[in-house]
Each structure stands twice: as structure tokens, then as C-alpha cells.
Amino acid sequence: MKAEITTIFGIDLAWGTRMPDAVARIDYSEAAPDSPQFLGDVYTSGDNELLAHLEQQAGADRILLAIDAPTRCLNESGSRPVDKECNQHFRKFEAGCHPVNRKLCARPLQLAEKLDAANYDLTWQLNQSPRTAVEVYPHPAMVRWFGLEKTIKYKRGPIAQKRLEFQRYQQHFRAYLKSTWPETELTEALETVLQAAWSKRSEDILDAYFCALIGLWHVAFGGKRSQVLGDRQSGHMVVPKKAGTE
Numbered sequence: 001m002k003a004e005i006t007t008i009f010g011i012d013l014a015w016g017t018r019m020p021d022a023v024a025r026i027d028y029s030e031a032a033p034d035s036p037q038f039l040g041d042v043y044t045s046g047d048n049e050l051l052a053h054l055e056q057q058a059g060a061d062r063i064l065l066a067i068d069a070p071t072r073c074l075n076e077s078g079s080r081p082v083d084k085e086c087n088q089h090f091r092k093f094e095a096g097c098h099p100v101n102r103k104l105c106a107r108p109l110q111l112a113e114k115l116d117a118a119n120y121d122l123t124w125q126l127n128q129s130p131r132t133a134v135e136v137y138p139h140p141a142m143v144r145w146f147g148l149e150k151t152i153k154y155k156r157g158p159i160a161q162k163r164l165e166f167q168r169y170q171q172h173f174r175a176y177l178k179s180t181w182p183e184t185e186l187t188e189a190l191e192t193v194l195q196a197a198w199s200k201r202s203e204d205i206l207d208a209y210f211c212a213l214i215g216l217w218h219v220a221f222g223g224k225r226s227q228v229l230g231d232r233q234s235g236h237m238v239v240p241k242k243a244g245t246e
Contacts, residue, residue, distance in 0.1 A: 003031030006219050007060035010136075010212025011050070012204045013069035015107055020045045022204035023053060026212045027060075028219055035183035036216055038190045041205050047111050051118065064126075065115070065133040066215030068207065069108035070100045071122045072135075072235040077101050082230025082237050086137065089229070094151045095139035100235070124228050124238050126219065136214040138207055140239045145180075146172040154203060166198035169206065176213075214238060 005027055012022040024041040044050040057063065073080055079099040087096035102109065112122060112133070121129035139151050146152075152172070154165035174194055177184055186194070190209065196202040217240055218226045230236040 003029050004061045005029045006062040007057050008064045008212050008215040010208045011067045012207040013067055021050050022208035024208035024212045026216050028216055038187045040189045063131050064215045064219055066136045066211045068136055068211050070105050070235055071112040073100055073102055073109055074234050075101050080235040082235040085229045090140045093143045095143050123232050124236055126223055134238045136211050136238050138210045141214050144240050144242055145176050163198045170194050
């Protein structure tokens with residue numbers, strides 16, 4: 001019997017239309033569960049180019065999108081229930097959420113509608129559809145996987161600070177792969193971003209790989225080592241469970 005392969009795309013989605021989206025791919029095979037394959041990264045521009053890139057990979061047995069952006073939102077203003085729940089868990093680590101509402105996140109929700117039309121099931125529940133899209137948020141996952149007391153400050157502040165903090169991020173990322181997925185081959189594309197100096201592009205690409213890792217964790221352990229915040233109707237978020245609660 002042929003082993004099933006799941007193609008996982010981590011998507012660092014731009015919330016507007018002016019900036020590109022970073023997309024990274026990992027393939028996970030049940031036949032080689034300890035050695036997921038990192039298969040490169042791309043920058044895409046706009047919904048149509050992003051969707052076309054995903055469709056090029058449509059031959060996979062299963063596809064999981066791990067998107068760093070809201071896929072469900074009912075409230076016109078304020079915050080979603082999942083955002084408030086995330087803040088309860090992670091504010092003390094400075095990993096809480098910005099408010100998400102329909103006025104602030106038009107582009108992600110527009111994309112979610114297109115994904116729904118392309119037969120992606122917008123849920124954390126696996127094996128209900130060959131195409132699934134989950135919402136992820138990297139900062140809480142970093143807190144748990146990297147054992148952080150506070151988030152890594154590579155997104156804001158002076159350039160010199162971003163460079164130093166981005167190096168911390170790269171070091172933690174590499175150490176996580178070595179300890180959790182030791183048989184993983186560090187491909188040229190992955191090595192490039194793990195050795196790159198901070199830039200907006202390298203930040204986006206590494207974030208896309210990290211989103212893909214959250215998706216990989218969710219798939220490899222059948223969702224049993226994932227914590228789901230929120231609900232399917234008003235918005236959800238998948239984060240790795242706290243160590244010791246798996």
C-alpha cells in the first residue's frame with residue numbers, strides 16, 4: 001500500500017495587496033515520519049498568484065495550508081473570541097494577538113473565501129478533506145518550542161536590534177530542527193535563510209517555514225499535540241501544546 005504524502009505550505013500572508021506573500025513547502029510521508037522534506041520557498045504577489053502556486057502542487061495526496069492570518073471572522077469591530085483567548089494564554093510572554101475584525105483584515109478573509117471555493121476545508125480537523133487550511137500564529141509556538149520568557153524582537157525596532165534578534169531566531173530554529181526532526185536534511189534553500197542577515201524578505205521566508213513547521217507538527221501527530229484556540233465559526237488558531245501536556 002502506497003504511503004500517503006501530505007504537502008504542507010506555510011504561508012506568511014500579507015494583510016494588504018502591496019506586499020508579497022512568503023510560501024514555504026514541507027512534504028511529510030507516513031513512510032518516513034522522522035525525515036520531512038523541505039522543498040523550497042517562493043514569494044507570490046496577490047491572491048491569484050498565490051492560488052496558482054498552490055494549484056501547481058494539487059497532485060499531492062493531501063494538502064495542508066498553515067496560514068499566519070485569520071481565516072474566519074464574524075465581528076465587524078473589536079476582537080474575535082480566539083484573539084482574546086490567545087491573549088489570556090500568551091500576553092505575559094508578549095505573544096498576544098492584535099485585534100482582528102472584518103474592517104482590519106479584508107484581504108485575508110477575501111483569500112479565505114477563495115480557498116473555500118477551491119475546496120479547502122477551513123478547519124483544524126484532519127482527514128475530513130484532502131485540502132485543509134488552518135490559522136496559525138508563530139509567536140506562541142516559538143514561546144513553547146524555544147522555551148522563551150518573552151518573544152524574539154526581530155520585527156520591530158532599530159535595524160541593528162532586528163539583526164541580532166533575527167540571529168537568535170535562526171539559532172533557535174536550527175536547534176529545534178536538530179532536536180525534534182534530527183533526520184531532516186537542511187536543503188540549500190533552508191540553509192540560505194538560516195544564514196541570511198535580517199531583511200524583510202528573509203524574515204518573511206523564515207516565518208513561512210516556521211508556519212509550515214506548525215502545520216507539520218499538527219499533521220505528524222494527528223492533531224493530538226496541538227492546542228486549538230477558538231472555534232470553527234468565529235475563528236480558530238492552532239498552536240503546539242505546552243511540553244508535558246502532550
